Amino acid sequence: xxxxxxxxxxxxxxxxxxxxxxxxxxRAARALARRFDDVLRPFDLTNGQFSLLMSLNRPQxxxxxxxxxxxxxxxxxxxxxxxxxxxxxxxxxxxxEKDRRSRRLLITDAGRKLLGAAIxxxxxxxxxxxxxxxxxxxxxxxxxxxxxxx
Numbered sequence: 001x002x003x004x005x006x007x008x009x010x011x012x013x014x015x016x017x018x019x020x021x022x023x024x025x026x027r028a029a030r031a032l033a034r035r036f037d038d039v040l041r042p043f044d045l046t047n048g049q050f051s052l053l054m055s056l057n058r059p060q061x062x063x064x065x066x067x068x069x070x071x072x073x074x075x076x077x078x079x080x081x082x083x084x085x086x087x088x089x090x091x092x093x094x095x096x097e098k099d100r101r102s103r104r105l106l107i108t109d110a111g112r113k114l115l116g117a118a119i120x121x122x123x124x125x126x127x128x129x130x131x132x133x134x135x136x137x138x139x140x141x142x143x144x145x146x147x148x149x150x
Contacts (some may be wrong), residue, residue: 005086010109025144032129039125043118044088052081052123053115056107064103072148090114 016023035048045053055067060072066130068078082105085091092112096102107115 017025036122036125036130039117039121043121044113045114045118048081049085050115050118050150052078053085053107053111056105056110061094061104061106064093064105067105085111 033047036050039088040047040050043050052071052138056062064078064082066073067073068075071078073081082091082093088110089108091108092106093103094106096104118137133140
């Protein structure tokens with residue numbers, strides 16, 4: 001009786017473990033997410049909620065579609081993520097005056113205040129992570145953006 005060991009040798013598993021960018025980026029993303037979730041917990045925010053709220057802090061209120069694209073989320077997932085922040089009155093979802101079919105996202109004063117309180121912890125955590133990355137964290141960010149846009 002033949003086994004799968006012959007069709008897929010263990011050294012393939014080791015190659016994927018050691019070489020797979022997707023695996024390494026996913027693992028790093030999870031570790032970063034946990035780290036930021038931990039430091040943002042006193043503000044009753046997750047790292048995703050922090051990023052979402054921060055993406056609304058702009059001169060003109062963005063549409064749901066603009067934020068979905070920025071955060072690389074589908075609109076349904078984004079809408080689900082907006083609901084708890086809306087219930088906490090950290091943002092408002094309003095009808096676009098120019099296109100009644102579209103919705104715009106407004107950060108509230110409470111949302112801005114919460115981000116202002118959390119930004120120091122976010123900066124310190126980023127400084128710690130940048131130090132762990134060594135010589136060029138900015139180069140890593142640029143390369144990740146390039147991969148995202150490719």
